[in-house]
Amino acid sequence: xxxxxxxxxxxxxxxxxxxxxxxxxxxxxxxxxxxxxxxxxxxxxxxxxxxxxxxxxxxxxxxxxxxxxxxxxxxxxxxxxxxxxxxxxxxxxxxxxxxxxxxxxxxxxxxxxxxxxxxxxxxxxxxxxxxxxxxxxxxxxxxxxxxxxxxxxxxxxxxxxxxxxxxxxxxxxxxxxxxxxxxxxxxxxxxxxxxxxxx
Amino acid sequence: xxxxxxxxxxxxxxxxxxxxxxxxxxxxxxxxxxxxxxxxxxxxxxxxxxxxxxxxxxxxxxx
Numbered sequence: 001x002x003x004x005x006x007x008x009x010x011x012x013x014x015x016x017x018x019x020x021x022x023x024x025x026x027x028x029x030x031x032x033x034x035x036x037x038x039x040x041x042x043x044x045x046x047x048x049x050x051x052x053x054x055x056x057x058x059x060x061x062x063x064x065x066x067x068x069x070x071x072x073x074x075x076x077x078x079x080x081x082x083x084x085x086x087x088x089x090x091x092x093x094x095x096x097x098x099x100x101x102x103x104x105x106x107x108x109x110x111x112x113x114x115x116x117x118x119x120x121x122x123x124x125x126x127x128x129x130x131x132x133x134x135x136x137x138x139x140x141x142x143x144x145x146x147x148x149x150x151x152x153x154x155x156x157x158x159x160x161x162x163x164x165x166x167x168x169x170x171x172x173x174x175x176x177x178x179x180x181x182x183x184x185x186x187x188x189x190x191x192x193x194x195x196x197x198x199x
Numbered sequence: 200x201x202x203x204x205x206x207x208x209x210x211x212x213x214x215x216x217x218x219x220x221x222x223x224x225x226x227x228x229x230x231x232x233x234x235x236x237x238x239x240x241x242x243x244x245x246x247x248x249x250x251x252x253x254x255x256x257x258x259x260x261x262x
Contacts, residue, residue: 064254106202113235120245124252133249151215152250158215177211184242 004050007059008043017060018043021067027134028071028149029078030142038070045070068154072164075150079165082143084175090141094182114184117192129191136186140179147172148179201229206236210243 007013018039025035045066046053053062087095101112108114123129137145147165150156156164158172167175201209206229209222218226230237 102202102204106204107233108203108235114238114242116238117242117245120248123245124249130253130256133253152247153254173208173212173215176215177208180211180214180243180246181207183246184239187246188242 004046004053004059004062008047008050014043017063020060021063024064025067025071027137028146028153029074030145034074038067038074041070042067072150072154075146076164078146084143084147084165085167085171086143088141088143091144091178094141094144094178097185098178098181115188115192123191132187132191136183136190139186140182144175144179144182147175148183151176201225203229203233203236206230206233207239210236210240214243214247 021039021042022035025038026032029035029038042063046063049066053059101109103109117123137149140148147161147167150161150164151158158169158176161167162169162172206226209218209226212218213226230240
């Protein structure tokens, strides 16, 4: 039976789902109008294909699978219309921050040496950690974030990313390195330094 | 010998591709001697785990 169609008339279910999908789409697309469209199209596509869905347990996963395809299409389009490899001021400032972690001999400045973050599971269980994580993702420069999310959220390989966004492999490596370093520095400052809960 | 800065680049690439044998050897030697870079590697692994979890928890039931 068309369980999905039943769920789509449950306004609370739809409201929650919309909320979660919008959050996800906004983070990846950095464009509210496009995110709205992607979510709208996902709901419409889900309704049309409702009979193809079986099994209630993974219904949200199913919606997200559709949403991810929509997002990939839009990212592909964005990649064609923006110059991903051009450095913005935000990206230059990320790179300067990275350089400043090192002494002249390219080894860590004593105060910048990465710390051990302890048990990851501990952090991942806390709701406040996810707020910090969200904020740090938002803080990444736009193009840097786009490449990072294609890699880590959509689980594209670097070859696919290069093809979709028309950038070189070494450029892709530089961007991913920048993203990871920016994210880890942000979390180090905003979570692991003073945000961490005592146990 | 690899610098810390170079190590961070290889550690990032190790998340995306299989490193060559010489790259792996250089990196292992550096990591054995450098706690900062060992921690950096741990932090990158943490980021990967967090991203996987982020997608799972957004994409699954429960809110």
